[in-house]
Amino acid sequence: MPTSTDFDWNDIPLILALSRSGNMSAAGRQLGVDASTISRRIAAAEKSLQLRLFIRDNTGYCLTDAGQVFVRHAEGVFGNVQSMLQAASQEADATAGPVNITSIDFLFDYWLLDHVPALHASHPHITLTLQAENQNLSFTRREADFALRLGKPSEDAALVMRKLGDLGFAVYGHPRFAGVARDAWGEQPWIAYDDALAATGEMQWLAAMTPAPRRVLKVNSLSTMVRGCRAGVGMALLPCIMGEQEGLQRLGEQVEVLRDIWLLSHRDAGSIARFKTVSAWITTLYADSQQSLCGAQ
Secondary structure, three states: OOOOOOOOHHHHHHHHHHHHHOOHHHHHHHHOOOHHHHHHHHHHHHHHHOOOOEEEEOOEEEEOHHHHHHHHHHHHHHHHHHHHHHHHHHHHHOOOEEEEEEEOHHHHHHHHHHHHHHHHHHOOOEEEEEEEOOOOOOOOOOOOOEEEEEOOOOOOOOEEEEEEEEEEEEEEEOHHHOOOOHHHHHHOEEEEEOHHHOOOHHHHHHHOOOOOOEEEEEEOOHHHHHHHHHOOOOEEEEEHHHHHHOOOEEEOOOOOEEEEEEEEEEOOHHHOHHHHHHHHHHHHHHHHHHHHHHOOO
């Protein structure tokens, strides 16, 4: 008996074409190949199947009984394959379906969310899932389609990584700190990240301050840091988009820290329409928002 590896499934369209036309030349014209190629491939198929599919008579090539059974099943198989390929192609070309984005929550809350209605106005059949977390989700298991990260991630063969641009951080606080000179900042109370986030660019900047600042409150949440600033607990280094939208007092005119924003996606995302659309949307959105994200006053 033949095995599944003996038969070349690419021969099915040739067998079907010859069964319909009964003529090697006509089948070849239909498929755009030489009649000799049709003849050679039919002979190879019959050998691998150990079946005689066609006999030749005065009218051309006719199916044997075994050939008729084969063709009846082959038409169903070939039709299903064509439907599968067409459906997959339509899915790849359709600007519709789910798109999962993971990021630090403040980039959603203070930047991306304001622009989602415009995306849906142009592409109403895209469904976004925004996952606010900074851990590395799996692109292979489709836990995430895109990720926004601060700082360049480690190399990964499954990912396409592209720097969008910079994100600016400035010092903010309660209005009672407005008159404090820059060289006296180290003498003021500060709100800082807890020790788990000591390696971030923001905390390294704070650690380099002289005199060493008094860290009166440590948090692991930017939203808590913002509320602490508003309550007058201390000064804090915050993303400019947060400080400005929260109406906090900006202390000092300059941007103190710039961090990279990187857009990560699976290497195969560029071939699927909805992913290409969302990637272009995020890229354009950064370009349009660059001044506010970088902290320009």
